[in-house]
Amino acid sequence: MILTNINILNKFFDSTWKVVLVLLIIIIAFFALFGLIGTLIEKVMYIQGKKVDKFMSPLILSGLVNDEKDFIKISKRKSTLYFVKTSIIPILLILIGLLIFIIYHSIDNEWNESIFNDQTGIGTLFFTWDFSEFSYVPPLGFANIKLQNTPHFLTSIECLNYFIFLFIFTGLVWYLINVQAYISRAIRINKLKNKIFSKDLDNVDLSTLFDLDKLNDNSNNPNLPSNTN
């Protein structure tokens, strides 16, 4: 009796430790992946912010902009204009998607129709499951999940929902990338204004102000080694 109990306990702990180990690896991999995606976004934002250098370098190098206020004013104006210029197409795409939505639903008069569900929307292109009778089986089992939809294309007028989703989704993602680029440029402007117009003497090369060779003249000191030609 004691031996069988010990065997059961051993089996339980073996399987539990395996499950815990697998879960730990999954969690570490998940957070590491999140970290890698975050690092990638940081690098992309750095590249997007470099556009400010392209806008402002002729003005700085020619000496036409030598004041912090002017630098911020001109760079913000250019950044805003660039954002407006690059956001025209994504906003047009969103407007086209909304136009198709309004025209389609004004014809069939069904304003409650969803563009996401698996009968009339984009959900028809994916596998979907019904979780209403879902139950948990320990340690890692699931039961009573029913397959609701297999991928298929709509061939009726409802296929317009695909185009509505495509236009709006593409336009929205493009627009959000432009917003991210604007934020990156704002961060870069702040960094450059502190760097170029810095009042911190730590950033100034003092040897350009004074002739340090004369100040540190040790030619009369016999203890120092001399350079003879």
Added chain:
Amino acid sequence: MIEFFKTFGKGILYFIGFPFLLVFLCLCGLYLFVIFIITTFKNIILFFKGKNISLKDDLDIKAMEILKNKRKERLTNVINQTTQQANTINNTYNNINVIPKELLEKKEEPKDYIDMSNGGNNDLN
């Protein structure tokens, strides 16, 4: 290994901050949409008034002119320096200045009048 742990730590921070960053991005998107509308109308009015609405304005054109002139100035300075050096050959090995043969052989043409400033002596020697 340390880099992996740094990435893991960043991942936890990004996971916690992700909803807040998303909300911030959406709010910025809304604010910038308003800016977009205002700037578009402003640019349409300026366009019909005949003003410049592009990214490159008068200041940029002036800056490019200044940089172009600076480059030209630098180039002419370099050319002048090299032509001056070409007129005298420095023999650094023997540490003597060698005057080119053409300059040495250059003779003064005889004058067709008597130069009284030298006491009437037209001899070059």
